[in-house]
Amino acid sequence: MSAEESAGSLHTLETFRVTRTVAAQWVVVSTIGFFAFGYLFAGVRAWLRGRPLEPIVLPISAHPTTLEFLGGFGLLVALVIALHEAIHGLAMSAFGREPTYGFGLSHVIVPYAYADSDGGYTRDQMLAVLLAPVIGISALGVLVMSAYPSPVLVVALAANAAGSIGDLWMASILVRFPEGVRVGPLPDRAPDGRGMGIYGSSASQGRVTARSRLASAFLVGAVGTLVLLVVGMVGTVLLSLALGTGTVVVGDPDGRWFLFAHEISRETRQVRLRIGVEVILAAMSLGGALWTVTVGGVELLRS
Template sequence: MVELIPTRRVVVEWTVLGTVLTLVASFIFSGVYAAGTGQTDVGFQISDFESALVEVTGVIVLIVAVLGLHETVHAGVIRHFGGDVSIGVGIAQFVLPYAYVTTTQRLKRNQFIVVALAPLVVITVLGVPLMIMLDAAILILPLALNVGGAIGDLWMAGILLRYPTHVVVEDSVTGVTIYGRPDDELAATSESGLLRRAIIGTAGGFGLLLLVGLSAPILVGALGVDAVTIGLPGSPWSIYTFEGSAGEFDMNLNYVGLVGASVLIGCLFSIGAHFLRG
């Protein structure tokens, strides 16, 4: 039996990584929106106080709705597996406010992972096409917050994937208890590894993208092309734009896209290393 209760350090990591994931998801969804609708302006047009109030209220309502849908999906999947459901709110280690859905029924490892990841997958898969079909840039932030808010679910799923499939998991408001066989080898957990690897990966991604930017003029000249864009043109994910003609060369750098892409590389590196580590 192993009891996993997030410590204060882990909760601080969740807060940092959740914020980073929200920013990265915002960049990604902005790029998808631009590619899907052909619109490069994903901001709000605010001309007076009343319109600002309407826009802000609309975003808040959508965020609350997505939060409610997130917990509803958790509850629906738990009921699908035959469990009872309790819903509430709390503050993890007096740091991170959260809503929760829990059950008294023990679930198999894979069932618990499905419960944990279902809201992230379902809301993203349904919400992104809806955002494009309705031409609703206002959905970008709520969808991004759903991704960032799933950091605890992703953390738990990553830990459980390192346990044998036969273990069962008992949920509680503050953590989980994992039950296995006496001869099971228990997986060690790292409280600071995710954040450390994310920072290292982000720094490495930033350096790699800068190297690409420095090398691109040589490659563009060697290939004999007039213009090259690295990233998604006309979106927050447009990182570099190179244009050359008659011996002249211009380069435009989008710092927002550069930072966003670096953070994305860092997160992917951290998550990949977490899952692949033996």
């Protein structure tokens, strides 16, 4: 999109900037997302193998060494990032753009890789660019997993999905707008400004309905609840490891209200992990509903 377009017949409807706060939120949600997506793809792998996922059994100590593990994990993540950005670039090329690639450091918080291009996109084109890697790699990975159910694929798919949090975040903003809007660089074109501008007619602004805003609020509340639950579970386990046996069971494993169990066997040197998915989903729904009511109430008071 040219500067003339954004400043002329099209109005700036909304801007999204990757501020320090947003970057920190992405780091937190991506970290939690890695484990959540890992559980999801591990479940797919177990289903493809015709075996139950739980209990998840992990060795307390295993070979290769920690250094070798971290090196292998880093190499795997690097390959996933390269493929992820290449798919972004292919999607840009499909819409007649010339992608450029590079690396950056977001507010001295976390390094990132990127694919970028000049020019603007329609809403649907930008959604395709944003979602192509997470959909494409996930679909391809599950297809490969059906023939070669390696746990390495679970890690790779989880890393890709967790690394797509920023893409999903921006896509959730875009879907609130009608398909006729245009997406381009930020209007001030700051040299270090990461983000996007959404441009359209005044009529387009009016079509951003209260329903879409409340749907976004529900999603924020649900994801926020998941983050709090995971942080609480990990914190409880770490506290138990520091002060006790490391075994933590929250709820009745054989009942309806079961959150999670982290059990350590010193004899077999194994950790057995079970997750109460139903309770977590119910809590996320409740958190989303409460946040939606809160946001709706604030908007009502402002009107």
